[in-house]
Amino acid sequence: MPPRPFRGSNVTTLYDPPIEEFSVLLTKIGKDQEENHDSIDGPSILIVTEGSGTMQEHGKETDVVLDKAGVVYFVAAGGTLRFKGGDNGLTFYRAFVEVS
DSSP states (O other), rough: OOOSSSSOSSSSSEEOSSSSSEEEEEEETTTTOOOEOOEEEEOOEEEEEEEEEEEETTTOOOOOEEOOOTTTEEEEOOOOOOEEEEEEEEEEEEEOOOOO
């Protein structure tokens, strides 16, 4: 399954297998680099695999600290997210399903 850019991003790649159960995003951002994920019409699970950084959900005032590999975070459907890479950048996978 060949990956493709996710919604025009140059740091987030979409892996979309030919099944309805889920798709996976891979995001790799550098130090102090930012990336935005527009809302997805379904829940998702984010798993940090390298580095550290922060995530801010639209409408919330505080940042979520993604401080080490293994951190897992649940994102509700419709959440718009902004990420910022820490000193060593940030790499994470986000598995999601879009509910129709």
